[in-house]
Amino acid sequence: xxxxxxxxxxxxxxxxxxxxxxxxxxxxxxxxxxxxxxxxxxxxxxxxxxxxxxxxxxxxxxxxxxxxxxxxxxxxxxxxxxxxxxxxxxxxxxxxxxxxxxxxxxxxxxxxxxxxxxxxxxxxxxxxxxxxxxxxxxxxxxxxxxxxxxxxxxxxxxxxxxxxxxxxxxxxxxxxxxxxxxxxxxxxxxxxxxxxxxxxxxxxxxxxxxxxxxxxxxxxxxxxxxxxxxxxxxxxxxxxxxxxxxxxxxxxxxxxxxxxxxxxxxxxxxxxxxxxxxxxxxxxxxxxxxxxxxxxxxxxxxxxxxxxxxxxxxxxxxxxxxxxxxxxxxxxxxxxxxxxxxxxxxxxxxxxxxxxxxxxxxxxxxxxxxxxxxxxxxxxxxxxxxxxxxxxxxxxxxxxxxxxxxxxx
Numbered sequence: 222x223x224x225x226x227x228x229x230x231x232x233x234x235x236x237x238x239x240x241x242x243x244x245x246x247x248x249x250x251x252x253x254x255x256x257x258x259x260x261x262x263x264x265x266x267x268x269x270x271x272x273x274x275x276x277x278x279x280x281x282x283x284x285x286x287x288x289x290x291x292x293x294x295x296x297x298x299x300x301x302x303x304x305x306x307x308x309x310x311x312x313x314x315x316x317x318x319x320x321x322x323x324x325x326x327x328x329x330x331x332x333x334x335x336x337x338x339x340x341x342x343x344x345x346x347x348x349x350x351x352x353x354x355x356x357x358x359x360x361x362x363x364x365x366x367x368x369x370x371x372x373x374x375x376x377x378x379x380x381x382x383x384x385x386x387x388x389x390x391x392x393x394x395x396x397x398x399x400x401x402x403x404x405x406x407x408x409x410x411x412x413x414x415x416x417x418x419x420x421x422x423x424x425x426x427x428x429x430x431x432x433x434x435x436x437x438x439x440x441x442x443x444x445x446x447x448x449x450x451x452x453x454x455x456x457x458x459x460x461x462x463x464x465x466x467x468x469x470x471x472x473x474x475x476x477x478x479x480x481x482x483x484x485x486x487x488x489x490x491x492x493x494x495x496x497x498x499x500x501x502x503x504x505x506x507x508x509x510x511x512x513x514x515x516x517x518x519x520x521x522x523x524x525x526x527x528x529x530x531x532x533x534x535x536x537x538x539x540x541x542x543x544x545x546x547x548x549x550x551x552x553x554x555x556x557x558x559x560x561x562x563x564x565x566x567x568x569x570x571x572x573x574x575x576x577x578x579x580x581x582x583x584x585x586x587x588x589x590x591x592x593x594x595x596x597x598x599x600x601x602x603x604x605x606x607x608x609x610x611x612x613x614x615x616x617x618x619x620x621x622x623x624x625x626x627x628x629x630x
Contacts, residue, residue: 226343227251229270229300231261231287233279237305241274244336258282262290270300272343277306277313285320292321301343305330311407311437318382318487325382327405338381347512347630348378349547351622352399353392356519356553356567356589357420364595369624371395372420373518373589375549379509383489384410387505387516387549389454393424395624400430407435411486414442415518416502417453426458426465436472443501444478451476479503494541496520497534498566506541512630513545515582518589520551521565522572529563535576543580546630549622550577552587555602567591574606578615584628587621 228250230241238254245252253268255261259281261273273291277284284304292299303324304317317325324342326335341348353359353371360370374392377385386393389412400408408430415421430436442450455467467474483492492506497520504517522538523529542548552573554562559569567589577585587606590599599621606619622628 225249225251226271227253227269229261229265229268229273230254230275231258231273231279231284232256232276232305234276237276240330240332244332248336258284258287262287265291265300266294266297269297272301272303272339274303274305274339277304277308277317285317285322288320288322303339303342309407311409311435314409321488323382324380341629342380342382346380347507347509347514347546349514349549349628349630350376350378351392351586351624351626352376352396353388353390353424354588354590354622354624355420355592356551358592359391359420360592364597367596367623368590368599368621371624372423373415374424375516375588377507377514379489379507383487383509384408385507386410386412388413388415388421388518389425389428390420390422391424392624394427397424397427397429406433407437408433409437410439412438412440413503413505413516414440414450414454415496415504415516416443416498416500417445417450418500418502418519419457422454422457425454426463431470431472431474434471437474438472439475439477441477441479443480443495443503445501449476449478492541494537497522502566504541506545513542513547514630515542515545515548515550517542517548518551519553519566520568522568522576523563524572527563539576539580542576542582545580545582547584547586547628548577548580548582549586549588551589552602552606553589553591555598555605558591570602570606571609574609574613574617574619577617577619578610578613582617585617585619586628587619590621 228245232238233256242252258279275284288302301323305326307328309327314325352374355372359372371392372390373388374390375387458466479493490508494504496502496504507514550573551568553567554569556569556571603621
């Protein structure tokens with residue numbers, strides 16, 4: 222639990238200052254409120270707040286100018302800095318993020334969620350949410366009620382300012398519905414596609430924010446047989462297969478072909494790794510504020526003492542996921558099922574648990590379940606995985622997330 226914080230609230234709107242004070246002080250936090258950015262700058266070395274909440278548009282110094290001048294001060298521990306503004310333009314959000322602010326919150330403020338948003342920003346929190354957890358094919362019906370029947374889609378929200386989407390299976394339709402109901406526009410996100418097999422991209426044409434002007438998406442993925450990620454996604458929307466083409470998208474899109482590499486997005490380090498699966502399939506490691514999230518689907522981890530086994534590849538994978546706070550990983554089969562499906566490109570429970578334990582992963586999420594498996598079958602997979610960890614006296618925790626589940630990292 223986060224300790225009580227000292228907030229410096231800076232806004233030329235007296236009513237907004239009062240609003241912030243009520244919410245923050247009710248939760249036990251200390252608040253110093255000023256309606257002048259120049260006065261805030263003059264007093265900040267004396268006040269020494271843990272966090273500054275500042276309006277963006279103010280006389281004398283706007284919020285970003287205030288932030289930049291505070292960053293030049295050497296005699297204080299730098300506070301977290303959160304901009305709260307009516308400006309929803311992507312230009313302003315990018316400008317603020319590029320400058321290095323910790324959070325960008327758009328007015329009007331939701332009184333019920335504002336405090337949790339602010340505390341999440343202060344803690345540098347990662348929030349993973351699951352929209353589709355199955356592989357190969359969506360599974361409707363009564364046997365898939367508890368875990369859900371949609372295919373691969375997971376989101377990662379970083380400090381309430383960076384929004385990542387991993388894969389665009391049928392689960393992205395549920396994400397689309399959620400975002401449209403939330404109605405916080407414009408939407409800016411980065412979409413990371415593991416590979417263009419249909420269960421990972423079939424929901425892409427149904428992601429409504431793509432059709433809305435003002436939204437922006439960067440889309441990353443591997444080239445396969447010389448076909449880049451843009452052409453892979455575009456191909457499934459050819460008029461023969463789908464009545465709408467990507468030309469109908471109104472959002473701003475950019476496409477980036479990836480190999481095995483490391484790159485940065487603002488202050489986030491992203492590393493990719495080729496996985497053991499037919500075609501080029503990419504696993505993603507996201508490192509942010511000393512926390513690690515790994516998305517590793519689809520991937521086959523062979524049994525030892527088989528012709529497919531490679532200690533070199535196992536060691537690479539263990540290093541890739543080492544010390545991860547959260548690992549989302551292909552665990553398609555039971556051990557018995559896998560013995561009949563070697564070289565299908567997917568893993569079984571015992572192999573997943575073995576590498577997660579060796580890598581000292583904190584929480585492993587079983588993912589990409591076989592379409593023939595019912596909710597009860599997934600329960601048994603989790604129970605078996607937890608028994609294996611207990612036998613190893615492992616500190617790793619294992620769960621099988623359900624559609625809609627949120628995990629705070």
